[in-house]
Every structure is written in structure tokens, then in C-alpha cells.
Amino acid sequence: MNLNEIKNAITHLQKSCSCSQCKSKYDTTNIQIIATTGIEGLLEMRCPKCHTSTLVTVLMTTIDSTNLPQIETVTSENADRIHKGIISKDDILDVKNFLITFDGNFKKIFNKESQL
Numbered sequence: 001m002n003l004n005e006i007k008n009a010i011t012h013l014q015k016s017c018s019c020s021q022c023k024s025k026y027d028t029t030n031i032q033i034i035a036t037t038g039i040e041g042l043l044e045m046r047c048p049k050c051h052t053s054t055l056v057t058v059l060m061t062t063i064d065s066t067n068l069p070q071i072e073t074v075t076s077e078n079a080d081r082i083h084k085g086i087i088s089k090d091d092i093l094d095v096k097n098f099l100i101t102f103d104g105n106f107k108k109i110f111n112k113e114s115q116l
Contacts, residue, residue: 001036001037001038001039001040001041001058001060005060006033006036006041009041009043009058009060010028010031010043012058013026013031013043013045013056013058014026014027014028014031017045017054017056019047019049019050019052019054020052020054021047021050021052022047022049022050022052024047024048024049024050026045026047026048027048029048030045030046030047030048031043031044031045032044032045032046034055039059039060039061040057040058040059040060041057041058042055042056042057042058043055043056043057043058044056
């Protein structure tokens, strides 16, 4: 995504999205870009009132054969989690221990979790 597409995506999110918890609207200071590729972006929207965090995937597609850009958004919300920005030593050790034995096979991990 180029800068103009990112700006358009943020404007679209501001117009079309509100907090799932308190229904507050977002402004540009509440929307952070996490990552982008050529046609998609991952953004975090943090509510200015209740601080609920929402991850949004924005995908640039075209409308039929007109080749005009269209923005699609997919949200993933965890209303119970409010990120406090605190990572404990135990959290770090858990990640380290996991990475020591992790073979890079994400499919195996997700299949294992879905079977629980």
C-alpha cells in the first residue's frame, strides 16, 4: 500500500468504524499502522475512551472490471483484553522456551489448538 492508499484506508476506518464496547469514534491518533504490503495493511485501532484494542486488516481490491480501488476491512477483536503494556519476566521465559523447540510449523500449532 502506498501512502495515499493508507490515508484513504484510515479515513474509511474513521467513517465506518466505532468501538465495539462503547461506540466511540476513532480519530487518526487512535489508529496505528502495524504493517503493510503491496495490497494490504494491518492496523490497530485503540478506543480513546475505554482503550479497547481492535486489529484491522485492510485489503485493497478492485471493483469489478473498473479497476477502481476499494477498501475491505476485516476486524479481529478481543473485548476482554486491554493491553497494559507490561510484559513480565515469566512472559519472556515462556516465549523463549517455546521458541527453543518451535520448528516453524504454524499449521501444526493451529491444528493442535483447534482440537482442544
